[in-house]
Amino acid sequence: MDCTSPSMLIGANWPKEVLDNPLSLDGDVLSLSGAADAEFSHLDHRNGKRNVYKFGGTSVGSPARLCGLVRILREERGRVLAVVVSAMGHTTDYLLEAVAFAAKGDADSALKVVDKIQALTLTNAHDTQKELEVEEIEDMTEVIVNHFKPLRELLYGICLLQEQTAAATDTVLSFGERISANIVAKLLTKAGVEAFFLDARDWLTTDDTHGCAKVFFDESKEKLQELSKEWKSNTLPVITGFIGSTRSGRTTTLGRNGSDYTATLVGSSLGADYVLINTDISGVMTADPRIVDRAAALSHLNHHEALELAVYGTRMFHARTMVPLIKGDVTMLIRNTMDPNGHGTYISGVGRSGTRETCTTSLENLAIIEARTRILQDGSSDPHQQENIGARVTKVLEELKIPVWLSIRGAHGQAISVVVPRSAEEIACVAINTELSTEIESHEVDPLNSESPVTMLSVVAEDLSTIPYNQTKFFGALADAGIEVLAVGGGCNHITLGVVRQLQKQQELYRYQHKARVNIVGFGSNCCDFLYNPKGFTFEDLISRLEDCKSTTAVVSASPSVSSAYAGAPSLDQLDQLQDSAIPILIDCSGQGNTQELYSACIERGIHVVASNARSVCRLPPTSSRESVATSRAKTGRTFFMYTSTIGASLPVIDTLGNILRTGDRVLGIETSLSGSMNFVANEVLKGKKLSEAVGEVLRKGYCERDPREDFTGTDMVAKIVVLARALGVHINPSAVELEPLIPQSVLDTITWSNTMEVDDIVSGLKSYDEVFHKKYYVPAVAENKRLHYVASIDLSKFPSIQAKIQPVLISEDHPAFYTKDNEIAFGFSSVQYPNPLVLKGSGTGAAASATGVLRDVLTILNSLNGKNVHV
Structure with missing residues (x-):
């Protein structure tokens, strides 16, 4: 199971993705410390021969994503040692929903949820085979239905008892990973990659802390190494993530990001070169992309930086995930499943010199509690008393098992501030008041001061103390945003610097205003x-x-x-x-x-x-x-x-395209009349104007390019087609676009062009072509009840073969551009999810639209x- 991690806006590094694959909602994020960093040029998973591949829930959640998984493993088979998978899509959430219904005695609702999971699994299993075009589609219905029969019986038992125990919940949740790994193994085998299902409960031994079990590493490692001796050299184990078992054989789960933890345990135990976490984001981000839209992916972190990020709030991986990596000195790569050739973020034991990017992460819904003595404790005071308040406050919180996220002691022990979860604020205050009651009653200690909710923002970078620029910029951000800092603390490892501030100021602190x-x-x-x-x-x-x-x-x-x-x-x-x-x-x-x-x-x-x-x-x-x-x-x-x-x-064309592709959809084709100036000309001609008159009007309105021949011949549209293809992640050579000018070059050559020529000069030069244009387009358009448009098309249905055309077309009513008027443009995006094109229409030329x-x-x-x- 994997907790959903925030998805980044699709971006890329300069210049390759900008030039080759600049898919973006609004533009491209350029993180210039990526693969260009020579310090880490040796980190390349393609050089590894024994790599562990982990695929999260989104990566196995749909036929499209499962096809991507199969293609990745088929292409990189020579480097794959083992595969670890999570449950499909939202299966874990559904299973939690089912067990909650069962605990309330609602058997019907619980079983309906199982039906939904079973239907999702059947769709993924069968549709993926169709998309992969395997020679013979295997009917997996019986395997899947039989898999969920024990789950139905278990839920019925929970329903009878109306009790949801942690042990029963773990067993219910295990059905998600087990069917996912089983189906993936079968799909790989059907696609020509021999694979077999491996239940992690056969080797991953834990204690009986259900919901977040502790792994017995050495014992599990020994079991896995023994099992691996039985694997055939040409077969690939597909291992269930997230689950394990006690020594007595009871099913347990590993908690948040448990599948990542399983993958690093496999990698460390088997001496892997790399552990590849394939997920829905392109690496570890510099900040939470849900708040900072343009947070960029880091190229590299060391193990201890990643550990600090996990401790201080990132949900990308759990702190325990790092332990096997550190123990086995294994490098982990976090990359986007949809962009397996992208850089991603490498996490290794290698340090870094010089300046570097930093990450920010936050923990919310906290409380800060301060205890302050009124007696100045200097060198003449009892050393024991000097440490008394801080030690006693810390001790009482430890006894109550209340986590302390930050602890700061004042000079000479005069004060201590602790940051605890907001949910524990009342309990902590009562306990500290009780512990210090004597001193408070005698007025030696001030009454406790607590404030909530507060948020702790942490900035993480290796050897942060040697990079004053980062600290200066960090605190400069606080000043610019008008943030009141309630507490500041830094670890002795010089990796993390944390500040505590009011919750309502979080976004201002994250993203502050600059000129x-x-x-x-x-x-x-x-x-x-x-x-x-x-x-x-x-x-x-x-x-x-x-x-x-x-x-x-x-x-x-x-x-x-x-x-x-x-x-x-x-x-x-x-x-x-x-x-x-x-x-x-x-x-x-x-x-x-x-x-x-x-x-x-x-x-x-x-x-x-x-x-x-x-x-x-x-x-x-x-x-x-x-x-x-x-x-x-x-x-x-x-x-x-x-x-x-x-x-x-100003029309959000690339934004819309990015939204389509972010969902995992595949664009099959684009039909567009994207020249607003030529659409205006065509519309005016259909109103009865001559071509030369329509051209004169469009020139006077300022809709054309500086050299209007680029509009008339379609060369401006060629440039736009190439850019549109870039947004799809493909390259089209301009010379490969089939181009038919709206106004032939031979006609334009009869005009003497110069920088000082007037509109009337162009109009006069085109009059000789008015009659030809009228007969060629106007007459048949009226006769057939069609409309003339200058249309561009990109056909990706047979990708990687791509066809791009630009030509005048008499379009019928079902075309996306049929109902455009004046200088409007229209786009029709056809995809797997949109067999009937998604249409985008609006003003696409003119000074105001361009400026907007x-x-x-x-x-x-x-x-x-x-x-x-x-x-x-």
Whole structure:
């Protein structure tokens, strides 16, 4: 069983994922201390020959995820020593629900829950075989139904007794892992990977503490090593996570993150090279992504840092999970099941020198209790008395078995503050008052002071005391957010620094407000309305300010933030100045294609980049070595590369695509009319206007690119198709897109193009093509009751084969774009879960829409760093 861990927003490291697989809701998280860190270049699970693979509940919870599991193990079979699996999906929660119903005497409800679990298991077992296209689908119905018969009998017995014991609950929960491991073993075998089911109760020996049993490590290790001698060399054991048994044979469970614990026990016992935790996130995060949207994955932690994180609140792994790793000096990798080639986070015994990223974690619903003496105890006082209050408070809490998360003693023993669970606050105060009653009555000790709820935030980094920058930034965050610190403590290991503060200030402390410096590079005709309005000044006022600085380098004092606008690319000196800002952001509105050097220079300096034009993104090389970009970036930072406005302007196209893929769904195809300018032309033609007249109007409205030929010939759409493919995690070469221009190049070549030409010049040049266009598109569209649209399509149904086309099409009523009007664009996403396309439609061009899209990217960066949920 695994507790659900917070899922991160899909992000990637610079530059590979940005260039190859930049799937993101709002942009890409760039964690520059990832695999580029030479200190840990030797940590690579692909070099391991004896790796233990663990798959959590989400990784075995659906046919799509199970197919991914099978593919991973099939591809990496030569490195797999053993597999450990959790129960499928929410099975553990369902089993707890069933046993709760049974304990209340509600047998019908309990058995209905079992029916639900059984149906889920049957679907996963059979549908996974279909998706894997195995030669002969095995009917596993009998195996699954027989597996749950003893569970039904057990629940009926609990129902009769109407008593839910810890031992019975453990036995009920074991059915989840056992059927999961059994099915996975069968699926692997059907897919050509010989595997067998191994019940961990056959070797993992524990005490009888049901719900969180203690493992007898040496005894379990010896049993497992003996069992492993019987394994055939070409077969793979699929082991149940989370469960064990007492010496008398009674089923036990290992508690939170028990399957991870099982995996590390297997790895340590069998001398594994790596333990790979395959889960739904991309590694250990720098902060809780439920609060900090852009928390980034760390590249590396050492065992003791991970242990501290587990102790101080992370739910990714339990502290016990680290013990076998430390004991066997085994490296663990936490990676995303959906991105097995991603970097993830390595946790090893290797230390780290120099600066590094830090993690923050929190424990909530705590209480702080303070006892303070009124008598100054100096060197002349009795040394025993000097320690008396602190020792007595600690002792009484230990006797009551109340956990103390932080204990701080004042100088000369004058005061002690302890942080305890809020649920134990009243008991702890009564006990301490009783212990110190004599001193309180004689006024030698002040009445106890307690405060709740409070939250303890901890920052964790190896040798934290030698990295003053991290401590300074940490306490600077408190000051900026106006946080009252109630207590501060740090361990002698110099790994953790903790502070206690009021609960209601938690999110402000996590994500505090900074001023941002924004640099704007270039002004395209379609991106000059930059809507940045933090202080409430008028739109017209800002536009006039930006208009004044289009031709020169100037500073726009738009707010407490400083916005600079450059006519051309900024110099390195200007980037260095921007780098010194609290949140430096460069917005590229130039639409130029030779931007790699500029973007690299920004990322090296920790400057966030917002690209507003697809050409700026699509021309980046699909593969670039990490060493060529951002190698000098400080290891403490992370940088955002945002480009969501390049597709659909303010329309949340990439956001929607990211939401589809985050659920594990697979996109099969996209049909879109994503050129708002050409949609406008097509709509005007269908209203009866001539092509040349429609083009003249769209040019005057400012809907086209700076060079309108990019719209007419479809080259702008090609760039957007390439970027859209990147968001899907695939690469399309622009030359591979089948392109049919809306207006033929031969027609455009009859026009003399120049930077000073007027709209009327273009209109005049197109008049000779009006009649041809009318007969080719208008006449059949009216006759067939169809509409003309310039349509782009991506076909992924036969992936890895990909087909991309752009062509004028007469569409019928069932097309996503049929009901668009004016300059609206439309997208239809077809997927496994959406056989009928999910349609997204709205305004997709124009200065206001483009500017809103850019502003949204800027606000996303600010929100992620500052923690304000601003909706545009």
